[in-house]
Amino acid sequence: MSLNEDESRIAFLSDIDDYRSKNPNHSIHVVNTDGKGLQKIAQSGNGIPEGWQIPRGSSVRWSENEQRLLFTTAPIPPTEEEKKPDPETTPDLDVWSYTDIELQPQQALGAARRRSLTYDAFYEFKSKKITQIESPEMESVTLPSTGEGKWGIYSVEKFTGAGVAPEDFYKVNLETGEKTLLGANVLGGFSFSPTGRWINSFDFITKESRVIDPNTGTSFSLTDRIPYPIHDIVEDVPIGGGPWGTAGYGKDDKTVFIYDQFDIWMVDLTTNSKGVNVTKGYGRMFNNVLRYSSLDTEAEYIDPSKDTYLTAFNPKTKVDGFAKGTLDGKKAPEVFLQENAMFRGLAKARDAEVYRFQRETVSDYREVYITNSPKLDNAKVFSETNPQQKDYIYPTVQLVEWTSLDGDKLQGKLYKPENVDPLKDYPMVTYFYDRESDTLHQYQTPAPSASTVNIAWFVSNGYFVFVPDIVYRTGYPGESAMSCIVSGVNHVVENHNVDPKRIGIQGQSWGGYQTAYLITETKMFAAAGAGAPVSNMFSAYGGIRYGSGLVRQLQYEQGQSRIGGTMWEYPMRYWENSPIFFADKVETPLLIMHNDQDGAVPYTQGIEYFTALWRLNKPCWLLVYNQEDHNLIKRKNRKDLSVRLGQFFDHYLKGEPMPEWMSKGIPAEQKGKNLGYKKPGEEEKKTGGQQNPEILP
DSSP states (O other): OEEEEETTTEEEOTTTTTTTTOOOOOOOEETTTTTTOEEEEOOOTTSSTTEEEOTTTEEEOOOSSEEEEEEEEEEEEEESSOOOOOTTSSSOOOOOOOOOSOOHHHHHHHHHHHHHHOEEEETTTTTTTTEEEOOBBBBBBOOOOOOSSSSSEEEOOOSSSSSOOOOEEEEEEEOOEEEEEEEEESSEEEEEOOTOOOOOEEETOOOOOOEEEETOEEEESSSGGGGOHHHHHOOOOOOOOOOOOOEEEEEGGSEEEEEEESOOOEEETOOOOEEEETTTHOOOOHHHHHHEEOTTTTTTSOOOOOOEEEEETTTTTOEEEEEOOSSSSSSEEEEEEESEEEEEEEEOTTTSSSSEEEEOSSSSSOEEESSSSSOSSEEEEEOOGGGGGGGGEEEEEEEEEETTSSSOOEEEEEEEEEOTTTSOOOOEEESSSSSOOOGTOOOOOOOOOOOOOOOHHHHHHOEEEEEEEOOOTTHHHHHHHHHHHHHHHHHHHHOOOEEEEEEEEEETHHHHHHHHHHHHOOOOOOOEEEESSSOOOHHHTTEEEEETTSSSHHHHHHTTOOOOOOOOTTTTHHHOOOGGGGGGOOSOEEEEEEEOOOOOSOHHHHHHHHHHHHHHHTTEEOOOOOOOTTSSSSSSHHHHHHHHHHHHHHHHHHHHOHHHHHHHHOOOGGGGTTTOOOOEEETOOOOOOOOOOOOOO
């Protein structure tokens, strides 16, 4: 059922005409909420394609002006059970073809979706006509969010052989079905403004944002209206970043509110005028990222004359908070409640001057705060989540700044125990992924690990944990990691009480790759942990991400791996960035985790690196959790990994005795019987078969 806005009418789905059938046809009815005016508006054969029906799972939704009712249709499934092939004579075979846009694994994953695919349609109350929007030949047509207008957007993916592909985009006349090309071979996207008055586009290659009038076909560049980039200039993957985004639109879509890196701009879409900086340059001037945060959940558009809330985050100092002001460009917003904390979830009671938000720090859980002040001051804690936390040692954190070996100014997070002894040198684990410093004040929950070192646990057990930011040069991801991480670790050692002989590193996935690479280049780390690492970019390049069925090529050419081209264009880059070819240089003990159902990084990548180090008789261990994916899901396995990470680093960074699983391994016949946690001098724990290991105290 679906109620209209003023709750005067109900639209509902019913099988009343065909309820005895095994797969009944459904019809759509509308009735007043007083029980009067019942009418049937849609059923098979009444504007719905022949051989189609309204299926049981159809959605029913009113358009914003309530002149349309949107629903879904589907072909009637065959009545007879599909004849199954004879298993004795039919070969078990997948045929891969160079003409396939989607490779077989991706097709197989999408098979269930295609079997249950439905197609959008709508009923127009004025004309009493049903319009079928989508079809098997035009599977996905996008409408404006209001569900209104005469236009839809449709795209056709082009073949590239590299997973994500450019597309041809069309506008579709919903009345005639006619398609008109909007853009060919576009690596980007097209979308409607809320009412459908405009179509917006972004091209990842040219970095241009354009606005198109679908009725006339005329267009103009939005990028030219604003003097600063309105796409992400921080992202350093070869394809670059996408648009910073929009805050929303003004009434009737006459204006749009656009983000640059710091501020908000209002652009009049009905004139040729330049954009107006409605935050008066405050964001850029004071290094604050200002973003719209409306408290009116029912607002249909942005009224620039009304006071509104903004979030205000300083990426340099990491202070976070809120601001308030109008978006008419008359004055800068007023920033308040900026603290060394993270804020989220700002909301206001509908009929009272009462505000709610959440605040967190590295050691304070994201509690709910309540205040009746529009400036959010004098707020009182409403929740108390972790009273038991007072009994444990929790992390403190500070922002670290240094210069990389390539001359880049960088930031990172350094976690220390709250009871740190300034006269003592501590062991340190360095964890990394990409850019992490903006989460400086994020609460660190002590919990069994899915794949990485748990910061709260390690700090509570007497470690420093360092998390450096990394910036990359296209073609040289390994060297870039080396430049940023090694320089950052050296800076921390020089300025904090860290023992340079007791430093470890650990990373997962992209961080696992960087760990695997770094230990071929430097001997500064006493131990290393790599989760799901790519070790051989040649063999990984053409592999499949089995979680999605996508081939991995584009990830290397334009994405996170940042090689910048194909394997045959830059063979030396693939070789230089593959740690497998430099395994003989490794002198750092390595703990690898790579699970046998990993759908993101082929499981064989971990095996390749392990067998190379095994052949070279280098200290190396490989943890393979059975039937687990890229990150661990089962709690018993998370607890086990936490124990082993702790024991591994405790041995190499604290001098603790080596546990049995490290010193002797665990024979296959002892699987599930002996977990190998025992250290010299300890009694063997009885497992009773399956054991749920305790996390280290």
